[in-house]
Amino acid sequence: MDRKQFLFLIGGLKWTLALSAIGFVVGSVAGLGVALARTSGHRGLERCMAAYIALFQGTPLLMQLFVVYYGLALAGLKLDAWVSVSIGFTLHAGAFLGEIWRGAIEAVPKGQVEAAKALSLDYVSRMRDVVLPQALRISLPATIGFLVQLIKGTSLAAIVGFTELMRAGTIVSNQNFKPLLVLGLVCALYFAICWPLSLYGAQLERRMAVAAR
Amino acid sequence: MNYTFDFGPVLDGLPDLLWGCAGTLQLALSGMGLALAIGIGGVVLRQSRIAALRWLVIAFVEAIRNTPFLGQIYFIFFALPLVGVRLDPTLTAIIALGVNGGAYAIEIIRGGVQSINKGQVEAGLALSLSRAQVFRLIVLKPALRAVYPSLTSQFIMLTLTTSIASAISAYELTSVGQTIETNTFRSFEVYGVVTLLYLAMSWMLMRMFALIDARCFSYPVK
Numbered sequence: 001m002d003r004k005q006f007l008f009l010i011g012g013l014k015w016t017l018a019l020s021a022i023g024f025v026v027g028s029v030a031g032l033g034v035a036l037a038r039t040s041g042h043r044g045l046e047r048c049m050a051a052y053i054a055l056f057q058g059t060p061l062l063m064q065l066f067v068v069y070y071g072l073a074l075a076g077l078k079l080d081a082w083v084s085v086s087i088g089f090t091l092h093a094g095a096f097l098g099e100i101w102r103g104a105i106e107a108v109p110k111g112q113v114e115a116a117k118a119l120s121l122d123y124v125s126r127m128r129d130v131v132l133p134q135a136l137r138i139s140l141p142a143t144i145g146f147l148v149q150l151i152k153g154t155s156l157a158a159i160v161g162f163t164e165l166m167r168a169g170t171i172v173s174n175q176n177f178k179p180l181l182v183l184g185l186v187c188a189l190y191f192a193i194c195w196p197l198s199l200y201g202a203q204l205e206r207r208m209a210v211a212a213r
Numbered sequence: 214m215n216y217t218f219d220f221g222p223v224l225d226g227l228p229d230l231l232w233g234c235a236g237t238l239q240l241a242l243s244g245m246g247l248a249l250a251i252g253i254g255g256v257v258l259r260q261s262r263i264a265a266l267r268w269l270v271i272a273f274v275e276a277i278r279n280t281p282f283l284g285q286i287y288f289i290f291f292a293l294p295l296v297g298v299r300l301d302p303t304l305t306a307i308i309a310l311g312v313n314g315g316a317y318a319i320e321i322i323r324g325g326v327q328s329i330n331k332g333q334v335e336a337g338l339a340l341s342l343s344r345a346q347v348f349r350l351i352v353l354k355p356a357l358r359a360v361y362p363s364l365t366s367q368f369i370m371l372t373l374t375t376s377i378a379s380a381i382s383a384y385e386l387t388s389v390g391q392t393i394e395t396n397t398f399r400s401f402e403v404y405g406v407v408t409l410l411y412l413a414m415s416w417m418l419m420r421m422f423a424l425i426d427a428r429c430f431s432y433p434v435k
Binding site for chain 2: 055058059060061062063064066067070071073074076148152153155156158159166169170179180183184186187190191194195198
């Protein structure tokens with residue numbers, strides 16, 4: 001593998017990181033909305049969000065990317081491939097993070113909400129100052145676990161035809177006929193990003209298990 | 214939006230799609246079986262007295278859980294022929310699914326085994342049960358019961374992961390969908406229907422797991 005091919009892989013790596021970041025950040029905003037809607041006490045809203053989550057947790061990410069990709073084109077939107085793919089990852093992340101954070105919000109002891117209500121805090125302040133900070137702490141290990149899933153999931157953009165790290169790898173291996181070397185390197189790059197995150201998540205989980213004892 | 218939906222080609226391809234579902238279920242169920250075997254075997258090795266074996270299992274779990282499945286399935290697809298093993302894409306996909314799911318299963322089952330009180334094992338040995346009996350009756354079954362929900366949701370994930378096997382053109386629902394799409398250009402309709410079929414399959418598997426739970430893991434212990 002020559003220098004040019006290596007730089008091509010690094011170019012793909014940048015897109016992998018960008019897709020992960022967009023999916024995670026925008027997906028977090030969506031996920032927060034979903035989690036709040038799921039715990040709002042409003043029947044119709046809760047049902048809608050439950051259906052959205054069930055749809056995205058019950059179908060393969062690859063199909064979600066395909067449907068969003070072709071669906072946006074049908075709707076007459078001429079978007080760059082990276083925009084379509086990012087929207088797909090965002091919808092995916094929104095559903096999963098929404099479900100994780102719903103669990104976390106419900107895991108905050110009920111007395112906290114009751115105390116906040118007794119102090120006549122309004123909904124915004126109750127959530128922002130009392131519930132969400134505690135829920136965030138509870139959800140952190142699962143959230144990091146999902147981030148790792150998402151980073152690995154961006155590799156599916158390769159099947160849709162978007163050149164991120166995985167597709168860059170298959171392109172290079174088609175040129176130099178060394179698939180094991182190139183794929184090994186590509187997987188090592190994913191590992192280098194995901195492993196520290198996984199270790200951090202596991203460490204947080206252990207610390208919280210000790211605190212809960 | 215001036216597009217007229219045409220589900221005709223999809224309806225014509227419905228028998229093919231249903232065969233694709235069968236292919237997907239075949240991959241998923243075989244993958245689950247392999248993953249469960251690797252999971253149980255891995256947990257046994259993880260508790261081995263030989264440190265090298267324990268580290269090997271840890272390295273395997275970390276390597277698999279922190280790299281994308283697409284990379285793993287490509288790697289196995291290209292690596293097997295180099296060591297002289299030629300398998301068709303479907304068998305390759307089952308191995309990849311089993312190896313991937315196995316790494317997750319090891320972590321999940323290990324959590325369950327750790328939750329078993331040590332006194333129970335000692336009590337079993339004191340009653341002169343063999344080590345194998347102790348493992349099977351006192352450790353493994355209660356451990357599986359404890360982790361059953363996480364294990365089955367991991368298996369649902371494995372089922373959804375089978376769609377990635379289309380990348381090495383294994384016979385399953387996604388690749389059948391892709392064939393219909395290339396022939397008819399009705400991309401949205403085809404993938405929409407395929408998505409709903411996946412939803413139906415994961416729902417069906419969830420029902421199946423609930424039935425198995427009621428049958429095999431309900432108290433009182435049979």
